[in-house]
Amino acid sequence: MKDQFPGPELWKRTVGDIATTLPGATAVFRKFKIDFCCGGDLTLDSAAHRRGVDPAELESALVALGARDGAGTAAAAMSNEVLIDHIQACYHEAHRHALPELMALSRKVEAVHREHAKVPAGLSEALRLLRSELEPHMAKEEAILFPAMLQWTEGKYDIPISELRHEHDDQGTTLRLLETLTDNFTVPEGACRSWQALYVGVAQLAEDLVEHIHLENNVLFPRFAAAQGRP
Ligand SMILES: [Fe+2]
Numbered sequence: 001m002k003d004q005f006p007g008p009e010l011w012k013r014t015v016g017d018i019a020t021t022l023p024g025a026t027a028v029f030r031k032f033k034i035d036f037c038c039g040g041d042l043t044l045d046s047a048a049h050r051r052g053v054d055p056a057e058l059e060s061a062l063v064a065l066g067a068r069d070g071a072g073t074a075a076a077a078m079s080n081e082v083l084i085d086h087i088q089a090c091y092h093e094a095h096r097h098a099l100p101e102l103m104a105l106s107r108k109v110e111a112v113h114r115e116h117a118k119v120p121a122g123l124s125e126a127l128r129l130l131r132s133e134l135e136p137h138m139a140k141e142e143a144i145l146f147p148a149m150l151q152w153t154e155g156k157y158d159i160p161i162s163e164l165r166h167e168h169d170d171q172g173t174t175l176r177l178l179e180t181l182t183d184n185f186t187v188p189e190g191a192c193r194s195w196q197a198l199y200v201g202v203a204q205l206a207e208d209l210v211e212h213i214h215l216e217n218n219v220l221f222p223r224f225a226a227a228q229g230r231p
């Protein structure tokens, strides 16, 4: 990585490709608010332009990663089995654990601070919506998709990858609603501990979900879509 990065074609590479092959790139993209999961097909150039990011700042942040001896393992190097285990253990379980707690905490904050100008009215409902999107989606991946991938024989299974990608887009839309309702997870001055804990928790959930969708859309799914000869 040290010798290859950034390479002359950096700005023409897709953000999904960079996020997949450069350890730490996802954190840089999150910092610059570049969508690397549902918007992973955009070139770095287009994505930076869309976000109004300073190209020099972005490039130096990415080059700094490339020059570092990476401590993390790039997801692209994981086997299917390791990657699927990682997705289930680190993301599916984290979402299942976080969502009910955050819904309860949000209901409390919304009720106690209903007169506050910055109360995140509707946040618990948005979290409920996200949970209702994620539960059947993750169950389908665990019961149908992942087992089929682990027993993959080319041409043998018809995996509904496009359907799952659409569901990821819907989850991304709900994530943006969470960002809007919480003013990008910014607690107002003087907010109580519950309110602070709520935004820390929702920000972590959002970060986990972005990473989760990225690993599926940009790393796992393309391995099988390519074998099926379709995107
Ligand atoms: Fe998943």
Ligand SMILES: [Fe+2]
Pocket: 137, 141, 164, 168, 213, 216
């Ligand atoms: Fe998924």
